[in-house]
Amino acid sequence: xxxxxNLPRKADTSLAGPDxxxxxxxxxxxxxxxxxxxxIGALARMHGVTQGIVEDVKLAVSEGCTAAVAANSEAGGxxxxxxxxxxxxxxxxxxxxxxxxxxxxxxxxxxRQINTGELPFERLLSVPIIRGLVDxxxxxxxxxxxxxRLRMVVSISEDxxx
Amino acid sequence: MGPxxxxxxxxxxxxxxxxxTASVLTLRGEIDVYTAPRLRQAIVDLVNGGATRVVxxxxxxxxxxxxxxxxxxxxxxxxxxxxxxLAIVATQDKILKIFDITGLNKAFIIHRxxxxxxxxxxxxx
Numbered sequence: 001x002x003x004x005x006n007l008p009r010k011a012d013t014s015l016a017g018p019d020x021x022x023x024x025x026x027x028x029x030x031x032x033x034x035x036x037x038x039x040i041g042a043l044a045r046m047h048g049v050t051q052g053i054v055e056d057v058k059l060a061v062s063e064g065c066t067a068a069v070a071a072n073s074e075a076g077g078x079x080x081x082x083x084x085x086x087x088x089x090x091x092x093x094x095x096x097x098x099x100x101x102x103x104x105x106x107x108x109x110x111x112r113q114i115n116t117g118e119l120p121f122e123r124l125l126s127v128p129i130i131r132g133l134v135d136x137x138x139x140x141x142x143x144x145x146x147x148x149r150l151r152m153v154v155s156i157s158e159d160x161x162x
Numbered sequence: 163m164g165p166x167x168x169x170x171x172x173x174x175x176x177x178x179x180x181x182x183t184a185s186v187l188t189l190r191g192e193i194d195v196y197t198a199p200r201l202r203q204a205i206v207d208l209v210n211g212g213a214t215r216v217v218x219x220x221x222x223x224x225x226x227x228x229x230x231x232x233x234x235x236x237x238x239x240x241x242x243x244x245x246x247x248l249a250i251v252a253t254q255d256k257i258l259k260i261f262d263i264t265g266l267n268k269a270f271i272i273h274r275x276x277x278x279x280x281x282x283x284x285x286x287x
Contacts, residue, residue: 030196034173037194037225055256062227066195125228125235125264132263 020084020095028072028081028098033065036083040094047087049156056133057092057154061085063126064096064150070123071100071148079147091135092154099147103139110137173197176204181280185213190222193230201230205237209244216241217279220252226260238270247271251279 022043026032040061044054061083068081079099086093105115112131130137136153143149174197175190185208193201208216218234220226234250241248249271252258261267273279 030194033195034192052255058225059227059260062194062225066227066229069195123228125232128264129228129260132259 020086022083022085024083025080026083028069028077028079030066030069032081033062033069036065036081037062040083040085040092043085043087044092049087049092053092053154053156057094060130060133060152060154061094061096063130064094064152067123067126067150068096068098068100068148071104072098075100077101089156091156094152094154096150096152097142097147099142099145101146101148103141103148105139108138108140113137174200176200178204178208181217181276184215184217184280186217186219186276186280188219188222192225193223193233194225194227195229198229198233202233202236205233205248206240209237209241209246213241214246215280216246216248217273217276218248218250219276219279220250220257221254221276223252223254223257226257228260228264231260231264231266235266235269249273249279251276 022039024036024039026035037058041054041058044057045051049057065081065083071077072079072081077098077100082095082097084095084097130152133154134152135155136151138149138151140149141147173191174193177188177190179186179188187201187204187208189201191197205216205218216237218237234248238248250261251273252261253274258267258272261270261272
């Protein structure tokens with residue numbers, strides 16, 4: 001984790017630029033999802049995000065990283081999962097990237113676009129959680145080669161930040 | 163930051179005790195994709211061992227995600243298939259919120275206290 005001297009102010013696409021405040025790679029195994037969760041929690045608290053929103057962000061990251069680990073497992077992949085995050089004045093932007101192959105579905109921002117059709121039961125439950133916590137979701141291919149990029153934006157309203 | 167090499171320690175403690183006719187499973191720590199299989203096995207052991215009522219006490223649970231929630235749903239289905247039942251004790255907002263946003267607050271009986279869950283105090287309205 002590295003602090004940024006110039007915090008972004010808006011939760012738009014440009015916020016997820018080349019210099020995340022958190023850039024963490026971990027092996028695609030279940031025991032490491034906790035590490036990612038605690039790292040994002042520490043970053044959010046460092047920015048004065050209230051505990052309720054910190055818990056929401058940790059949960060969103062846990063869901064995203066669990067899906068990435070599961071996708072790697074199904075594909076037999078061993079490449080690390082990458083968690084990147086930016087914390088702005090109005091939102092937390094999270095990216096979870098893996099090398100499991102092409103995305104199972106494409107989502108362009110609206111959490112309600114997530115298709116639950118073929119998901120197994122465990123992952124089915126993650127959909128209402130993400131819909132309930134996250135303001136924007138994008139699922140698409142990585143820009144740097146094969147793999148999936150999940151991007152989530154969690155708003156921090158003025159009432160929610162210290 | 164490069165790949166992490168050290169494996170983090172497991173962070174879920176489970177303790178099984180009896181309270182009257184109830185089998186109480188007290189959880190401490192985090193329930194996620196790594197620790198949830200231990201919770202699944204503990205519930206299976208209790209139900210297969212003849213427990214007529216399983217109470218999962220989540221008051222000391224720091225974190226729950228969809229994987230842990232799925233294990234609780236499986237446990238509820240397993241219990242009911244054996245003419246048993248599974249109830250939850252939870253008061254923390256961060257835990258209750260997950261039951262609420264998934265709609266599973268309607269599937270589970272969620273008690274505010276362990277005494278209430280094991281039938282030693284009247285249920286709150």
